[in-house]
Amino acid sequence: MQPIIIIGNGIAGVTAAREVRKLDSQVPILIISGETDYHFSRTALMYIFMGHMKFKHTQPYEDHFWKENKLDLKRAWVEKIDHHSNSIILQGGEKLGYSHLILAVGSTPNKFGWPGQDLPGVQGLYSKQDLDELEKNAVGAKHAVIAGGGLIGIEMAEMLITRGIGVSFLVREKNFWGSVIPEEEAMMIEDHIHEHHVDLRMGDELDSIHAGDDGKVSHIVTKAGEKIECSIVGLTAGVRPNIDWIKEGSEVETDRGILVDNHFRTNLPNVWSIGDCAQLRTPPKGRRPIEAVWYVGKLQGAFVAANICGDPQDYNPGIWWNSAKFFDIEYQTYGTVMPDPQDGEKTFFWKAPDKHITIRINYRENDLAVTGVNVFGIRHRHQVWEKWLSDEAKITDVLSQLAGANFDPEFFNQYEDEIIAHWNHDNSEQVTKTVGKGLFSTLLTKINLFKAN
Amino acid sequence: MLRESHSIVPPDPKLDTIQRIGLSVLGIGLVLFLLALFEQEIATGSWVFYTMLFGIVAGGITYSLRTHLKRPPGIHNNNLVKNTFTAVGAGGWLLGIIITGFYTAYYFFYQESALTKAGTEYRPSITQIFDPLSQLLRNSNADIWFVYGACYTIAVLIMGIKALAKYRHSKYQIVRTCSIMFCQFGFAFIVPSIMERLNQPYFLPNYFWPLEYKALMPDKVETLLSSGKSMAGFVFGWGIIMTLVATPLLTYYFGKRWYCSWVCGCGGLANTAGDSFRQLSNKSRTAWKIERIMIYSILIFVIIMTAMVWMDAWWGTLGGASLPVRKVYGFLIGATFSGVIGVGFYPLLGSRVWCRFGCPMAAVLGMIQKFKSRFRITTNGAQCISCGNCSTYCEMGIDVRWYAQRGQDIKRASCVGCGICSAVCPRGVLSLENGPTEQREEYTMDLLGSAKARKLEKK
Known part of the structure; x- marks a missing residue:
């Protein structure tokens, strides 16, 4: 019996492997990765650099886990897919047959053709290899330039700062992460970036990268014409599907990513694709065709496993959610909050004075149904928001029960009273607080939080 | 704007000027302490004590505050897994050997060697230099156990200030750290001193059977109750009530943490002086197996030992067989494990070696926590990114991530509720919560399962 081969040991591929194993205890499963021997948490790369964790700590399963669950691992780079013979060809020529093939090959950092973008010292940050390279580049470095104001950019700034390396952070947008978060939140994040002693330059762009006599990067020039001396350039202007080798070495149909239907099938028989590299031909309503996010990869891994194991499931990811941490500010979002309210949508925003704490709830103007929330500096319960959003609860009901969604640790300041007062000040429909925080909250009992399945 | x-x-x-000054002043204090410890003549007179105390306190606090206040509030465990002292490098081994050696010498040889050296009248220099403090508190001269208690308390207080600075963004950590500092200072240091000053029996309100097994040894009880001291009954009753009533009740309502990370002195030192070593606890499944075998064996040991001692004392049934058992327990568990290994191995195996593998009190609390308590660590839906900070920084060696990434609540016997997993989580996934016991059954968020449920609802 030929194995199910999964290319890529990131969260999507490994979730697919685990979920297949749950559904079928016998089918052989082989996970191939050229990056690392064992699955690790990509989101934790920054903590390795900062010395919070060793690489070993970022591996979610002990080494014995794979053998006990009969998940075979192979360290290799794949070169070609020969779907006529249901096999893949590794670098070096080894040929392996598959019954099903799952492509979970992830992303690669974007490069936009900047002059000097391939010089030593210029790099993105996505893979373990990128991290190793950054370790080398950081030795003796005094100053770095980071180009691109997304989540990886701010992580890279945080990482370098811990080594005492100065950072100039070039962000093209007017507001930080302005394509995703609204202006008020962006302003707060910008302030916080300054607090961490980063030379943040909004509305500025990388123009060209230049080498010194040693052939390594020595400075960059911005679009505004300014020269900045540096020995590291971080290219963090987003990622794209890592599919160059698939375009060359297979007949898998691609666009920006690997094209898949809503069962994650590619155009080739028994070849599937999930995670960062997959591009949905018809994404679910309100979702993008490529979502390079940890949670999406995990979810898609579960769906593809069901589809392969004969339990067909249309992709239905439920409400959108995501999280991040900007230096010390935690961020969670549930539902959809665009930088500006959509048609027929209103926004309710509150910020704690002099603190890095905000909440924004978007809701429909006609029936007051909530459509999304951004919280910075307060932790909120996933299941509660999932319930409110799928029930299309009214914002007034949500506000009166807001403490029930609070997931902050004990003794933390609670802001529900101020938030409600802020609403009542601006709106005619008055709200009073009806539930409290914690597991004894009547809200949690009411929505059966603990009996989900 | x-x-x-x-x-x-x-x-x-790297260390900046202020940190270096702090460490230098701390160093002066420690040198004076060591000179006294090694019986050097320089160390006499109250000026030595006050200089030493000033050096340790001022130097320690300066270094601690500067180290953490130079960055904004938040989790900044920078370089902790690379630093030679906190990552079992040469510095860690050196520190481990020094502390272990110090404890061994102090527990087993110090008093005796000091006595034989100069006859029965001789008092070690280290006790002499602590006389000013002892006189102040107890109205009597210091002995080596007063010195030990004072040093332990100073360590908890100074390193407690460091913990307060480090975790200043978390109110849970602030309140909890204040509690352990207060309990060590007030209950474990001031109260026994005052009791002695008032000619009352020895009283450590935050230790009781089975951790403080002596509290239920018949000879101790008899000495206590026949002492004629007015508070003897209270001291005895306190111990009984804490063991039989407070322990199950408080653990039911709040979990094991009410004791292990809020009140206990061992936990107090672990969460202050030991905080920088918490990542060294072993997270493997094998370590968990060893933990369960050891901790429950020691609990059985202390129960059998206590029973035997009582049988001997009341009925003489065992013909004195309990004596060697008690001696072995006292030597192996009471002194060697809880003292020497418990603290000496901080830089090698993490700060909770004793609490995790040895403490019989932790075993009892753990069983109550596991089977009959409102406490659990809840996980927030599917927000976990499997980064591993929670597991890495769990001082009890719990693989917290294993549960968090499955969306499963955590109710492990060993969890002391320090709350650091929740603090270091970059995605707000973990929270220590007390809730209805009927909601505490294992709950897993099956990603596909909930997606399926949604699909059915929509139809």
């Missing part, structure tokens, strides 16, 4: 101006030079990750 007017913005505050900030330097674009990041804080120096």
